[in-house]
Amino acid sequence: MSIQKILAIAGKPGLFELKIQTRTGFVAESLLDGKRITVSMRSNVSLLSEIAVYTYSEEVRLAEVFKAIATKENGGPTISHKEDDAKLKSYFREILPEFDEDRVYTSDIKKIFNWYNLLQPKGLVTVEALSKEETEAPAEESAK
Known part of the structure; x- marks a missing residue:
């Protein structure tokens, strides 16, 4: 998977x-x-795989955000999506400093952390798994 x-x-x-x-x-x-x-x-x-997060300069794929979280947490779970809004935004700023605060809502950040914590025990958001997918994705797109 x-x-x-x-x-x-x-x-x-x-x-x-x-x-x-x-x-x-x-x-x-x-x-x-x-x-x-x-x-x-x-x-x-x-x-x-088609979801991206707005930054001030570009859109960053969700897989890259998951990879940044996995790197910060050494592959472990991240903070709960039920934390207070200020703590969630502060943590998200650590992993994606240039995210567009006007277009990325707290509800989006909560979803990202919730999804990460759902996928992490299944081994889908490890740095290795996400790096492998990044190398496979461009090959699939060029084959279209």
Whole structure:
């Protein structure tokens, strides 16, 4: 499993792994409880590999943010997404100093920390795993 197949589905808690595509949508498995759900094409779904964070100069891919957190925490879990807003922003500024504070909301930061802490025990946000994905992603894009 890689971050390339991890989904965030609007209205559903947690993250999901894309299992199979069907004629009317796809089947995804929850990373929280392992239950499978069917998701229609009308659902608002985001691949984590396609999400980026605004900075003052560019957009930084979520995988790079996860890699920065993993480096800071030596591959361990990060702070809870339930911490107070000031502490979350301060910590996020340590890992991504140039993030655009006008366009990156506290709710976005909370999601990032929550997602990281969901993926970390599964070994998906280690520095090695994310480095491997970064080298594979450009090859996939050039093949299109």
